Amino acid sequence: MIIGAQLYTVRKQCDTLEHLDESLKRCADMGYKAVQLSGICEYEAGWMKEKLEKYGLIAPITHISFKRITEDTDNVIAEHKIFGADYVGLGSVPDFKKSGCDPVVLDDAFEKLAPAIEKIHAAGLKFMYHNHNMEFSRTSDGEVVIDKIARKFSPAMMGITLDTYWVTAGGGDPAWWLRHLAGRLDCVHFKDMVYSGEDQAVRMAPIGRGNMNYPEILKACADAGVRYAFVEQDNCYGENTFDCLKESLDNLRALGARD
DSSP states (O other): OEEEEEGGGGGGGOSSHHHHHHHHHHHHHTTOOEEEEOSOOOOOHHHHHHHHHHHTOEEEEEOOOHHHHHHSHHHHHHHHHHHTOOEEEEOOOTTTTTTTSOHHHHHHHHHHHHHHHHHHHHTTOEEEEEOOGGGGSBOTTSOBHHHHHHTTSOTTTEEEEEEHHHHHHTTOOHHHHHHHTTTSOSEEEEOEEEEETTTTEEEEEOTTSSSSOHHHHHHHHHHHTOOEEEEOOSOOTTSOHHHHHHHHHHHHHHTTOOO
């Protein structure tokens, strides 16, 4: 399993091409072999290919807007092929959370996504859906929403970028869900969860500084056949974002995670 850096963590340092270039280099220098392209400035696919090769990185997965995936599918596919990404990622379904997790909103979104998902599959790539906590709500018949999503397409056509933090925030056991969704989990997201006395609330934390059971999560990733795990920390609460990425990588290595 290759450990990568989710660039959304350092998005404020990826707001221009110059800064993005510097951030890619910094991720490579700290020991990451892969990055996920998410939350960053606009870039040309050829430019990204050149920079990835320069720094010895790969970018297997992106996060692309719902609008681009559904309305600009052919160009999205072509761009991914240029810089070698196998996975077209979607961060969330627009308005699903705002709707109060209405399953009709979800169904409508996937009806719009279906032609794009079929095109992506036909091109030899895979569509990946990223969860938050709301996908662990339940429908009126008691089904967990993430299971409802998984049933919409075969594992060959759609994977789940399982975010272990958001599974926990949704009341789930990440290790159980990793094994339950095995076959769909080529890519996952890692971050830790801790209770902060400072603001008396749950916070995101670098791996190893929180309370999630990462030794068991790593075992479950191996059982599920995960190919890439991307470290992500949406909020570093004023700490240096690159330091947080490095701390997570070092602690994962100490737990035995190897590329």
